[in-house]
Amino acid sequence: MSSTEKEPIAVATNGTNGDKAHHQATHAFGDDATEYTRSELEKRSYLETLGRQFLIMMTRNYTLYVKRYIQATIAQIVGAPIVFLLLLFILQKADTAQQLRSNYHPLSYPLSGIAQCQGATFRDPCINLMFTPPADPAVLSIMGVFADGQKNRTGVQWNIESPLTDVNTLPTRVLGLVPVPNADFIYSYSLANPNVTQYGIVWNNNFSIPSAPSFRYQVWFNYSQVGNGSDVFGQDVVSLTRQLDEAIISYANNPNVDPTQIQRAVYDIKLKDWPFIPPSTTSDSIVQSLGTVFFFCAAMVIFINILNTIVQEKELKLRHAMQMMGLKSSIYWVSYFLTYAIETAIASLVTCVFGIAFQFEAFKNANFGVLYFTFFLFGLAMNTMAFFITTLVRRSSVGVLIGIFFFIIGLLFESFVFSSGFVGYIWWENVSTIDSTGWKVLLFIPFFNFGKMFLDITTLTTGRIDLLTNTYIQGPGFPWSQLYSPVPNNLLPTYGDYQPIVPAPVQSWYFLLVDILFYGFLTWYCDNIIPNEFGVYRWPWFFLTPSYWGFGIRSTGRDDKQWGTWLNTVKAAAARIGLDKPDDDDDEDVATERNRTLNPSDESFAVRIAHLRKVYFQSWWRKTKSDKVAVNNLNMTFEEGTLLALLGQNGAGKSTTINILSGMTPSTAGDALIYGFSVREDQDAIRSIMGICPQHDILFPDLTAEEHIALYGGLKGISYKTMAKITEERLKAVRLWNVRNQRAGTYSGGMKRRLSMMVSTIGDPKIIFMGEPTTGMDPVNRRHVWAFIEKFKKGRVIVLTTHSMEEADVLGDRIGIMAHSRIRALGTSLRLKSKFGAGYRISVVTDATTEVMTRAKLKFAEYIPESILEDDSAGALIYQIPSAVMGKMPAFVKYLDTNPDGIVKAWGISQTTLEEVFLKLIREAEGRDLSPQQTAELEQQIQAVKRRASRDHIALAGDTVEMKKLNEAGEGSS
Numbered sequence: 014m015s016s017t018e019k020e021p022i023a024v025a026t027n028g029t030n031g032d033k034a035h036h037q038a039t040h041a042f043g044d045d046a047t048e049y050t051r052s053e054l055e056k057r058s059y060l061e062t063l064g065r066q067f068l069i070m071m072t073r074n075y076t077l078y079v080k081r082y083i084q085a086t087i088a089q090i091v092g093a094p095i096v097f098l099l100l101l102f103i104l105q106k107a108d109t110a111q112q113l114r115s116n117y118h119p120l121s122y123p124l125s126g127i128a129q130c131q132g133a134t135f136r137d138p139c140i141n142l143m144f145t146p147p148a149d150p151a152v153l154s155i156m157g158v159f160a161d162g163q164k165n166r167t168g169v170q171w172n173i174e175s176p177l178t179d180v181n182t183l184p185t186r187v188l189g190l191v192p193v194p195n196a197d198f199i200y201s202y203s204l205a206n207p208n209v210t211q212y213g214i215v216w217n218n219n220f221s222i223p224s225a226p227s228f229r230y231q232v233w234f235n236y237s238q239v240g241n242g243s244d245v246f247g248q249d250v251v252s253l254t255r256q257l258d259e260a261i262i263s264y265a266n267n268p269n270v271d272p273t274q275i276q277r278a279v280y281d282i283k284l285k286d287w288p289f290i291p292p293s294t295t296s297d298s299i300v301q302s303l304g305t306v307f308f309f310c311a312a313m314v315i316f317i318n319i320l321n322t323i324v325q326e327k328e329l330k331l332r333h334a335m336q337m338m339g340l341k342s343s344i345y346w347v348s349y350f351l352t353y354a355i356e357t358a359i360a361s362l363v364t365c366v367f368g369i370a371f372q373f374e375a376f377k378n379a380n381f382g383v384l385y386f387t388f389f390l391f392g393l394a395m396n397t398m399a400f401f402i403t404t405l406v407r408r409s410s411v412g413v414l415i416g417i418f419f420f421i422i423g424l425l426f427e428s429f430v431f432s433s434g435f436v437g438y439i440w441w442e443n444v445s446t447i448d449s450t451g452w453k454v455l456l457f458i459p460f461f462n463f464g465k466m467f468l469d470i471t472t473l474t475t476g477r478i479d480l481l482t483n484t485y486i487q488g489p490g491f492p493w494s495q496l497y498s499p500v501p502n503n504l505l506p507t508y509g510d511y512q513p514i515v516p517a518p519v520q521s522w523y524f525l526l527v528d529i530l531f532y533g534f535l536t537w538y539c540d541n542i543i544p545n546e547f548g549v550y551r552w553p554w555f556f557l558t559p560s561y562w563g564f565g566i567r568s569t570g571r572d573d574k575q576w577g578t579w580l581n582t583v584k585a586a587a588a589r590i591g592l593d594k595p596d597d598d599d600d601e602d603v604a605t606e607r608n609r610t611l612n613p614s615d616e617s618f619a620v621r622i623a624h625l626r627k628v629y630f631q632s633w634w635r636k637t638k639s640d641k642v643a644v645n646n647l648n649m650t651f652e653e654g655t656l657l658a659l660l661g662q663n664g665a666g667k668s669t670t671i672n673i674l675s676g677m678t679p680s681t682a683g684d685a686l687i688y689g690f691s692v693r694e695d696q697d698a699i700r701s702i703m704g705i706c707p708q709h710d711i712l713f714p715d716l717t718a719e720e721h722i723a724l725y726g727g728l729k730g731i732s733y734k735t736m737a738k739i740t741e742e743r744l745k746a747v748r749l750w751n752v753r754n755q756r757a758g759t760y761s762g763g764m765k766r767r768l769s770m771m772v773s774t775i776g777d778p779k780i781i782f783m784g785e786p787t788t789g790m791d792p793v794n795r796r797h798v799w800a801f802i803e804k805f806k807k808g809r810v811i812v813l814t815t816h817s818m819e820e821a822d823v824l825g826d827r828i829g830i831m832a833h834s835r836i837r838a839l840g841t842s843l844r845l846k847s848k849f850g851a852g853y854r855i856s857v858v859t860d861a862t863t864e865v866m867t868r869a870k871l872k873f874a875e876y877i878p879e880s881i882l883e884d885d886s887a888g889a890l891i892y893q894i895p896s897a898v899m900g901k902m903p904a905f906v907k908y909l910d911t912n913p914d915g916i917v918k919a920w921g922i923s924q925t926t927l928e929e930v931f932l933k934l935i936r937e938a939e940g941r942d943l944s945p946q947q948t949a950e951l952e953q954q955i956q957a958v959k960r961r962a963s964r965d966h967i968a969l970a971g972d973t974v975e976m977k978k979l980n981e982a983g984e985g986s987s
């Protein structure tokens with residue numbers, strides 16, 4: 014059916030002369046229809062196509078990251094590393110100052126009294142000191158003076174308690190000085206009652222030579238009780254012996270006097286740490302212990318950015334749009350991998366250069382290549398890990414949340430494992446030596462591998478403190494050759510005699526490389542098997558099928574003979590699930606279309622849709638009541654050079670039909686053959702001849718109109734040579750040429766729609782799907798777009814969904830009305846109106862006087878008595894003429910035209926509007942399901958539409974008078 018069969022657009026529902034608008038718009042662009050139909054595509058081999066797509070994607074990334082978001086990019090790859098290094102630098106400086114202060118000239122401090130004992134918990138009953146022998150007068154006297162000294166220094170009285178003889182007697186309060194039978198008792202008591210006693214003194218005096226008495230004692234001290242477990246420098250023990258010695262001196266001078274009465278000798282002892290010259294002993298201990306944490310944080314900046322960017326692109330369906338334009342998934346990922354690899358390379362360079370500038374030992378004393386590759390490989394591994402995560406999420410907010418979660422986990426992990434070199438190396442020893450999956454899994458965490466490498470670097474460049482000798486062991490540096498030999502034993506941290514066994518540093522690089530490959534593989538695999546935003550996914554074994562690798566695809570399409578075979582296969586499959594029987598209530602035109610489509614002897618059409626059906630299942634393994642049949646047994650054909658306008662309420666199944674045909678979503682049954690390519694099997698081939706303008710705009714807010722055409726056109730395969738011409742031609746056609754260099758984010762809704770519509774026309778598509786292309790456009794621009802579409806459809810097929818009756822009326826060579834997943838009516842606008850409409854409407858303008866009006870009514874009733882008067886206000890008479898009495902029209906029209914009685918000032922005639930037809934069909938389709946109230950509402954709507962149509966008609970009649978006057982004036986002047 015050619016476009017000339019359409020109803021003339023002369024009487025448009027809103028009174029505008031569509032044909033006129035069309036003509037003006039065409040005129041405005043120049044008559045260059047041939048431009049639109051010539052081929053724009055370059056012929057390229059598969060590899061050339063990949064190469065070209067790669068360049069296009071890299072150009073897009075360059076535009077976005079360098080031209081548009083330069084500040085954000087610099088902040089990310091230069092700012093973030095510098096900020097983290099600066100923080101490390103400040104912390105390191107503070108720490109070094111602290112090291113210098115405490116070591117170079119330490120202060121002295123006096124010895125205090127002896128700390129009170131404490132039990133398992135603070136102030137539990139305990140024994141401060143046991144002594145033996147219990148009844149030696151000299152010992153008792155000395156211990157008395159000792160108690161006096163303790164009271165003097167601490168104010169606490171330690172009495173000599175009653176002797177303890179049973180190892181099982183526990184103290185009921187804090188005891189001072191407890192006499193015990195012998196040293197063995199102290200031993201047994203301590204084992205029987207751990208952590209109850211603080212000190213034990215075993216006296217062994219010898220007074221055999223009165224002039225040279227020998228005082229001997231042994232001090233037992235309980236490490237975990239003394240100084241409450243923190244007497245690292247022996248300060249408490251020195252205090253104890255100091256007080257004992259004071260008591261001995263006092264006793265030696267006055268052996269026979271009451272100990273409480275004698276003058277106690279006093280030792281005034283001060284302690285001072287050993288001074289040493291610090292420069293060779295300060296170390297970058299902060300970089301050593303916190304470096305991994307800080308550099309992990311720096312890498313997280315790019316990590317979170319990846320999650321946000323890629324998931325957002327998926328969420329806004331931009332990635333899908335690019336794929337619809339022919340972008341290969343592999344190129345998408347490779348271009349992102351490379352883009353972020355470049356960012357990581359720069360960030361790593363900045364880190365190394367500034368690390369050296371800040372004079373960190375880890376950076377100064379290590380080979381630059383070792384440092385650089387460590388940061389670079391770590392960054393790449395984190396990037397691929399982020400790519401993998403993007404395949405699991407659909408919303409960017411969730412992506413960012415996951416990023417933050419990783420951030421916290423990684424931060425805790427790095428702080429826990431790597432802030433102490435010893436713990437870090439023990440974990441690594443476990444990974445290398447313990448044969449457990451749990452430990453081995455750690456190797457797949459990039460920051461675990463990075464932690465080890467950085468630990469090796471800092472250990473070799475910064476050295477370590479030997480706790481035994483409290484000296485600093487300087488690291489020899491990290492030359493390239495060191496990569497292959499483990500950190501030498503003298504540098505490895507020890508715990509007592511224990512030294513962990515660790516692998517050579519290069520192993521961490523290998524594992525980082527493994528991580529990159531591992532997450533790269535997971536990204537590819539999950540990207541294929543996890544359902545996308547349209548629910549499309551591949552089976553887990555997809556990579557075993559030859560078609561995935563491009564084998565066995567009939568990319569040349571089916572010729573005239575093959576399509577017959579295709580039809581038989583589809584019909585046979587449909588018959589198996591009962592789709593072969595026609596619906597009883599099918600409209601006769603729909604039934605005819607169905608027979609034409611399924612008739613194998615009928616001519617070959619540009620597009621043939623057979624038994625197409627789509628069910629949205631709510632459960633993947635069983636049928637449920639809430640499964641939604643969105644398209645049911647659709648059979649249709651399209652001829653080249655025609656446009657089908659699909660009308661229907663929300664949820665009727667229009668978008669689903671388009672989504673199936675364009676390959677966005679798979680059909681449940683049936684198939685469509687588009688220029689010889691099967692929608693089910695030849696998606697790639699269809700994409701190359703298809704253009705799509707989805708219902709939502711597929712625009713990057715930060716790319717300009719020109720850049721959009723370069724991107725999408727480039728992906729389609731338009732040569733650079735043609736690009737400039739196409740860009741100008743198309744942007745002028747949709748009146749965006751003047752704003753071609755403005756970002757799409759700044760466009761109004763209508764401008765965005767025009768750009769989206771335009772994108773669908775590039776690349777010389779043979780079939781174009783347009784989802785509500787003119788939504789939100791003002792009437793002037795809408796007419797321009799219509800004119801463009803009308804001209805563009807030559808040699809192509811266009812399928813368009815719309816809610817605008819006017820649009821369907823103006824553009825549709827055929828109009829399909831969908832309701833409840835089925836096509837209810839199909840045909841030209843004229844056909845639909847005459848078949849489903851109430852007939853014609855005639856309006857006549859007369860004098861507004863009652864007398865003239867009555868005369869007119871009587872006269873008209875003579876010509877067509879069956880006419881129904883719809884309105885008679887303001888001098889206008891509007892009649893509905895039923896289709897059944899169409900035969901009486903010519904005589905009546907002749908009367909109106911000749912106006913023999915002089916009562917007709919102006920008159921007009923129109924058909925029932927498409928909107929009326931639409932509502933009528935919907936009412937019929939829904940009739941069975943509607944409640945009386947809903948039916949009444951629908952009836953009201955129909956009446957309202959009728960009234961509006963009548964008003965328009967009067968206005969139209971008025972316009973006709975005006976036009977007539979204008980014409981007369983024009984003729985007069987010529």
Ligand SMILES: Nc1ncnc2c1ncn2[C@@H]1O[C@H](COP(=O)(O)OP(=O)(O)OP(=O)(O)O)[C@@H](O)[C@H]1O
Pocket residue numbers: 548629641642643661662663664665666667668669670
């Ligand atoms: N992904 C989906 N999962 C489940 N049901 C869906 C899905 N997409 C669409 N549907 C359902 O399928 C039916 C047809 O939807 P479709 O989007 O094709 O309608 P439409 O005619 O394009 O409507 P609109 O004019 O609002 O765009 C609706 O009932 C809808 O709720």
